[in-house]
Amino acid sequence: MEAINNLISSGGVEDVLFYVFAALTLLCAVLVIANPFSRNPVTSAMFLVLTIISMSGLFLLLHAFFLAAVQILVYAGAVMVLFLFVIMLLDLKEEARRKIKFFGLAAGLVSVGSIVAIFFKALASAKPGVASPKLEGETYALGKLLFTQYTLPFEIVSVLLLVAMIGVILLSKKKLE
């Protein structure tokens, strides 16, 4: 009881929550790419949804409330549904177990290893961030930034969305003339 009291009073709850969400995120991510029980893409998709949800938990811990909501709204609510749609539409069978690509595995491990190594080296030489962050991911501030300093990128992104929309419509037509 005393320990829990201390934890709460020292703000350690957030630390505990970080570990919980981080563990959840990584566990679900592992299950997205390598699920030992099922090779069904739907399973992967569902775990990706869980990954995204736990990640928005991490966003909340970082006080990025708006992005946490948007993450769920866009990724989980729309993008992943699209994935599920396509999987259902194509009626994908379970991925066949072909022989493991040793070359791929080795190369993947090498690249992952080097990324990890570079990460630690870079971390060692980097100067630490603010010890007690004060930034609040306020929607108002974000919106203001988006519509003042980043107006042009914002407009470009909206054009990009339009282009993507047109492209998808064209691609999805049965007959491509």
Place this chain on the structure above:
Amino acid sequence: MHVGLQHYLAVSMILFCLGLLGVILRRNLIVIYMSLELMLNAANLALVSFSRFNDKLDGQVLVFFIITVAAAEVAVGLALIVALFRKRQSAHVEDLTSMKL
């Protein structure tokens, strides 16, 4: 030890590596695509934590853009996959290559 920037970055890095492994090792195009999303999300996480620990909102703006672009990318990518599947009746990467070695 207090949770700091490096913890978030570590999570982001591991997430990125997992996504990378997924892209390299999985055969199903859709799963590869999901792994790509994982990598994008890892970048998002890194950006948000940088934003938080450097007291600058610009990182979050960038994440906003990444999410938008990812949405567009997913739409186009999935349409391409559907078109490919119609043509080849398969969504496995190995079946898509038409080059001879």
Place this chain on the structure above:
Amino acid sequence: MDWNFIIFSLVKLAIIVGVVQGLVAYSVLAERKISAWIQDRVGPNRCAPPFAKYIPVLGPLLTRWGMFQPLADGLKFMFKEDFTPAGVKKIYFFLAPAVAVIPAMLTVAVIPFGSVMGNQKMVLADLNVGILYTFGIVSMGVYGIVLAGYAANSKYPMFGGIRSSAQMISYEISMGMSVIPVLLIVGNLNLSHIIGWQATNGWMVLYSPISFIIFMVASFAETNRTPFDLPEAETELVGGYHTEYGSMKFALFFLAEYSNMVSSSAMMVTLFFGGWTLPFWGLDHPANSIGMGIAHILVFMAKMLFFMVVFIWVRWMFPRFRYDQLMDLGWRRFLPLALVNILITALWLWMRS
């Protein structure tokens, strides 16, 4: 953060869940009774335990109007054989009802159902992005339906699932767009602030009636209620995505649908009808006594129940849309209308400032 917060949160959680469950149960009864009334018949009127009539004073009341009908329904669902058809995808078959229920229950977390009781805010989580949270959770509701359709491994549920998810994604956009004028006017995403604004300035429905109309119609679509219940159109798709489900699993879908109704009603009340406020009897500012707090809660409940009745009433009054008409309405009527609405509101605010 302290123990008080945790305990009170748990208490509030328990009460909210209990109340919502009770509401769901009795809204089913209400639905049956109202449909009976509309169709000029009696409806359930005699389900009561044998001892009930011996209860003094209340006895005659309890035995009338089928007051125990929900209890009987629940028992029936629980004791029915839990049949699992061959060929379904087992994991998803079991998962889907749960996935459907969870978001439905989660929505109510951010809704301020009262002002204050003592020093406790009558809201489970006073998020500053409350409305975004709601939309996020609502968008998760699709998964239950999609998974149900997928898991059944059968044509009609599949169609139902795909129809339903397409419909929900489409109307989610109109719904989100419709709320933006409200946010523009209030300037805050926090639901408590929205209510606070309405307490001083009057109900939002007066400022942005178009928003309310779009929001309400989209709510019908989001909850898969008539006139947009295409996913479970009996004549075309048998039961839609829950064709293969029975007993408690089916009950969960049922629960999800009515929970969604409850939270939609609560949202409508919160966003457009001033939440727990009333413009008279001094009910338009946070309570300073327990009694006033209870009064606020009752006001909120009353408003909410009204919209529940509207939901039920609409179901038995209107015919079903055709699917293309549904999509047409969503994308080509409501979306442009909502955009124009945003524009007009923004212009109006700009002119005023």
Place this chain on the structure above:
Amino acid sequence: MKNELFPWLILFLPLLSATVIALFTLRSKTVSSLISIGAVAAGFVLTCLFVNSNGIHYSGESSVNWLTIGGLNVDFGLKLDALSMMMLFVVTGVGGLIHIYSYSYMDEDAGKARFFAFLSLFTFSMLGIVLSNNFLMTFIFWELVGVSSYLLIGFWFEKPSAGDAAKKAFITNRLGDFGFLAGILMVWGLLGSLNFSALQNAMVANPAALGASATIAGLLVFCGAAGKSAQFPLHVWLPDAMEGPTPVSALIHAATMVAAGVYMLCRTLFLYNADALHVIAYIGGFTALLAALMAVQQNDIKRIIAYSTLSQLGYMVMAVGLSGPTPAMFHLTTHAFFKALLFLSAGSVIIGMHHEQDIWHMGGLKKKMPVTFWTFTIGALALSGIPPFAGFYSKDSILAQCLEQKNYLLFGVAVFVAGLTAFYTFRLFFVVFFGKEKSDHAKHAHESPLVMTAPLVILAVFAATGGFIGITNNYGSQFAADHETLSLAQQFLEPLKTPVPMFIGIGVAVAGIVLAFLLYKNADTDPLPAKLGVLATWMRDKFYFDEFYEKTFIRAHDFLAAVADWIDRWILEGAIIGAIRGGTDLSGRALRLAQTGNLQTYTILFVLGVVLLLYFVLGK
């Protein structure tokens, strides 16, 4: 209209016509030919208007700065003086008549539109030579003339002989042009300018400006003229060029292109010192003699005229070499009239004979083709130098020039050639028009249409009167400041001032005609070979120049080409390029292994690249 505009308009109208025909109207024969005729006729009219308003003695230049490279400053400029003005008349006038003649001559040819496009291009190039005011422009148009003559000679390219002839003409010209270019460079190097007026001023100011290399420079420039004007030893292309359509022969190989060499010599006369002029004179004389001898034993109607052209060109060059530009240009002009007339008449005969060109298959055409007969007669008399036809006056002036320079050897050659000219011309004349028909074609020959005979008549008028209508006046004013303008009567009687060459000239011409009459009045076959023996064979076979060139120059060239080919094939291509290609191929094959088409292989490579990059940016 401003005076400066006239020459530009005259120059560019034919180019415009060629462009329009090539780009738009190739489909329509009639439209194309009318455009082309219109362009050259407009040029003629503009020339007449210009002369009418400014007089023949107008002199002016107009130029735009074209390019400046270091010390080299080249203008794109046009020069108008009496010399170029008279040449304008020749090119647009005679050329225009030939254009009109071609309208009918080429009527049945599928490529008529193309033909007229080429004709217009040629006219443009020729006008460019005539009007240009500097060496570089002259050279460019010189080459353009070469190209268009190549196109025209090879017009019937489906005939192998036409293609070969075109190539031969072009390559032979290139040989001369090489010398020409070297000469131009030498002149530029020594005098520092390319503009004719500037050069002339420099030479007048300091006659020894060219120094010790004056002879070489002059002869190098003459090389170009030798190529274009087909002087020995580059004369071999001209007879073969008769493979082209007859109007081409008339236009290019009688009136204009071959005259370009002589014109250029006259234009740049200030460059040559006495030694160079001597060489030029003897080459001209030798060419005249050689060609005349060859002409005696030819049997192809066009070839006879072609050799005659060669011979007359030799005359002109000889006159230039004897410091007589006025007689040379005079003869050039009259020659343009009567030789074009002869060619066109020959063309008329050929058409009448259904494309039969052997004179021994003709005969008795006097009755069947009266207009052609009379025009041909005038042309033949003019060529032979019978008074009062044009050839008589110009030839007489050359003979007089020989005597004036006291060069009795060349005078003798000239007199002998004059006799030969009369002889072979009337040999042709009698065999073709008199005697009995020697083939079925000759029996069914018919007169040509009016479109063809009208130019013949016009040319015949000029061939008859060209000697005393003022041509010498104009040229004389160009080359001699104290030239006195003669009246028509004075011009008519001008030869009487030098009675010796006149009477000798008339005498040998009449002797040649009489001899021809005696030998060929009723001959069915050529009686000469029997009498002259091996000499006749040599004459017929053109003194074996082609064979000689074949054995020496072409052999040597082939050997060099074979060596170059071997080097190219085995050393350049085989070793060097082969190594590069093989290396590229090998590395391409190796790199191809990386291009598996497998998405994930690409991903791996991509990631490894990114990792490397990150290492250098962050990790170090």
